[in-house]
Amino acid sequence: MPCKNFHSGEGCTRKNCKKIHDQGSSLLTMIGFLKGAKKTMDICVFTITCDEIAEAVLEAFDRGVKIRVITDDGQAKGKGSDIQKFIDAGIAVRDDNARTYMHHKFCVIDKKILLNGSFNWSRQAVVGNDENLVIHKDGPIVDRFDKHFDHLWKKYER
Numbered sequence: 609m610p611c612k613n614f615h616s617g618e619g620c621t622r623k624n625c626k627k628i629h630d631q632g633s634s635l636l637t638m639i640g641f642l643k644g645a646k647k648t649m650d651i652c653v654f655t656i657t658c659d660e661i662a663e664a665v666l667e668a669f670d671r672g673v674k675i676r677v678i679t680d681d682g683q684a685k686g687k688g689s690d691i692q693k694f695i696d697a698g699i700a701v702r703d704d705n706a707r708t709y710m711h712h713k714f715c716v717i718d719k720k721i722l723l724n725g726s727f728n729w730s731r732q733a734v735v736g737n738d739e740n741l742v743i744h745k746d747g748p749i750v751d752r753f754d755k756h757f758d759h760l761w762k763k764y765e766r
Contacts (some may be wrong), residue, residue, distance in 0.1 A: 635734050638723060638741060639664045645717045649675045650757045652712040655683035656729040662690035669699055677701045678760050680710040688731070702764040712760075714753055722750045 635658075642649070642664040649668055656662055656679065669675050677694055681703035684691040695701050704710035714724040722744040733739045744750055
């Protein structure tokens with residue numbers, strides 16, 4: 609996990625800090641895109657248990673970014689889930705309410721950037737799993753995921 613002090617600009621003063629002090633880590637790259645959102649962020653992920661990612665989403669919401677989240681209903685209620693934090697903050701959240709999994713892992717930012725891959729937004733994905741996250745800025749690919757998110761958003765409306 610990244611060192612909050614190091615990456616906040618304050619600098620880390622902990623003698624034996626075991627956190628990440630590398631500006632180029634994949635987690636920090638992802639968080640950078642989340643923090644760079646200007647207008648919209650549509651998140652469609654199986655689970656969110658990585659507090660650092662959740663904090664970046666909440667910060668974007670506090671800046672006025674319109675955020676919608678679709679997640680798996682079983683995971684939303686699971687131990688360590690950050691979904692309730694989103695709901696409490698006022699972020700629009702829908703789940704699949706199904707016996708099967710809503711297993712997508714993508715995010716469309718400002719209808720221009722797509723984050724997509726095997727990467728669950730979980731602590732385990734960050735510190736233990738072999739995962740991938742691809743960042744697309746290609747219009748047609750981003751458009752297809754944007755439309756698919758809208759389809760799912762309507763599908764999971766109650």
